[in-house]
Amino acid sequence: xxxxxxxxxxxxxxxxxxxxxxxxxxxxxxxxxxxxxxxxxxxxxxxxxxxxxxxxxxxxxxxxxxxxxxxxxxxxxxxxxxxxxxxxxxxxxxxxxxxxxxxxxxxxxxxxxxxxxxxxxxxxxxxxxxxxxxxxxxxxxxxxxxxxxx
Amino acid sequence: xxxxxxxxxxxxxxxxxxxxxxxxxxxxxxxxxxxxxxxxxxxxxxxxxxxxxxxxxxxxxxxxxxxxxxxxxxxxxxxxxxxxxxxxxxxxxxxxxxxxxxxxxxxxxxxxxxxxxxxxxxxxxxxxxxxxxxxxxxxxxxxxxxxxxx
DNA sequence: CTTCATATTTGTAATCATTTTAAATATGTA
DNA sequence: TACATATTTAAAATGATTACAAATATGAAG
Ligand SMILES: [Mn+2]
Ligand SMILES: [Mn+2]
Ligand SMILES: [Zn+2]
Ligand SMILES: [Zn+2]
Numbered sequence: 001x002x003x004x005x006x007x008x009x010x011x012x013x014x015x016x017x018x019x020x021x022x023x024x025x026x027x028x029x030x031x032x033x034x035x036x037x038x039x040x041x042x043x044x045x046x047x048x049x050x051x052x053x054x055x056x057x058x059x060x061x062x063x064x065x066x067x068x069x070x071x072x073x074x075x076x077x078x079x080x081x082x083x084x085x086x087x088x089x090x091x092x093x094x095x096x097x098x099x100x101x102x103x104x105x106x107x108x109x110x111x112x113x114x115x116x117x118x119x120x121x122x123x124x125x126x127x128x129x130x131x132x133x134x135x136x137x138x139x140x141x142x143x144x145x146x147x148x149x150x
Numbered sequence: 151x152x153x154x155x156x157x158x159x160x161x162x163x164x165x166x167x168x169x170x171x172x173x174x175x176x177x178x179x180x181x182x183x184x185x186x187x188x189x190x191x192x193x194x195x196x197x198x199x200x201x202x203x204x205x206x207x208x209x210x211x212x213x214x215x216x217x218x219x220x221x222x223x224x225x226x227x228x229x230x231x232x233x234x235x236x237x238x239x240x241x242x243x244x245x246x247x248x249x250x251x252x253x254x255x256x257x258x259x260x261x262x263x264x265x266x267x268x269x270x271x272x273x274x275x276x277x278x279x280x281x282x283x284x285x286x287x288x289x290x291x292x293x294x295x296x297x298x299x300x
Numbered sequence: 301c302t303t304c305a306t307a308t309t310t311g312t313a314a315t316c317a318t319t320t321t322a323a324a325t326a327t328g329t330a
Numbered sequence: 331t332a333c334a335t336a337t338t339t340a341a342a343a344t345g346a347t348t349a350c351a352a353a354t355a356t357g358a359a360g
Contacts, residue, residue, distance in 0.1 A: 079226035120285035128278040135270035205310045
């Protein structure tokens with residue numbers, strides 16, 4: 001895990017972002033929640049416990065700064081709100097229509113190789129995702145089906 | 151082109167949607183603008199010329215109905231607004247960061263084959279897209295570079 | 301052709317995520 | 331200590347979308 005080797009402070013300084021308390025806390029949260037793909041709301045609510053004065057605007061501003069410097073990726077799968085990803089390595093996602101969770105999917109195929117010119121366009125980002133019902137929700141659905149047939 | 155074979159009216163009736171004037175006009179617009187991937191705004195502004203009384207709400211309602219019945223697909227690439235696609239065959243997209251256009255990309259790879267169980271999840275939709283600078287914008291950028299070096 | 305029930309359309313208000321703005325606070329330096 | 335600058339904050343503004351309720355259209359029954 002990169003976060004252990006390089007301190008959060010060093011990560012920010014390397015990108016030319018002043019390592020303020022709130023920025024460090026936001027980056028720390030992101031680095032510890034790679035499976036979540038959290039919303040601004042989720043980050044804000046959690047940090048509120050440590051920093052009672054933090055504002056939503058700071059979370060928005062900070063994530064936009066991180067985004068510009070390539071410290072995080074933005075995921076626009078749901079259509080309602082932005083989800084953020086600390087893992088900027090090329091990978092795909094799965095959105096569960098039932099529980100709303102977004103999970104990582106490793107895909108190895110020509111599509112995800114990316115960064116090549118397509119149709120004469122200059123490709124800078126490659127995104128791929130699936131939508132459906134996740135493993136856990138499938139189990140839930142099966143269980144409630146059993147119950148109702150008792 | 152499917153729209154020539156089967157009338158717009160027949161398409162709606164087949165899906166159990168009453169073919170009202172505004173619905174037919176919206177479907178007609180969608181069928182004639184498959185390269186656009188239009189926003190609600192774009193559809194509304196265009197239809198306003200034929201139907202001066204049409205409301206934004208009707209466009210939203212109608213597209214949501216079409217979406218439920220699988221007559222169109224929704225594209226959530228930009229993060230700001232929904233884009234709609236009359237072409238519901240599995241294909242990918244390219245979003246130009248400069249001009250904002252979304253264009254179709256044919257991709258043939260294991261990823262786009264889709265509809266298979268991944269990680270135990272039930273996959274219902276497969277989405278893939280690229281972001282970058284489109285062919286035309288690359289040309290523009292090159293041209294303005296020339297100009298400024300005169 | 302009326303009358304009534306139902307579905308659709310419309311305009312307005314409400315909602316929700318995000319951005320803008322300006323004031324308050326913190327930081328670093330002279 | 332004083333001041334310039336950057337950051338944070340709260341509040342207001344924006345923009346896309348949905349919710350709501352009134353107006354209108356449609357279609358069957360009499
Ligand atoms: Mn991820
Ligand atoms: Mn398309
Ligand atoms: Zn789930
Ligand atoms: Zn372009």
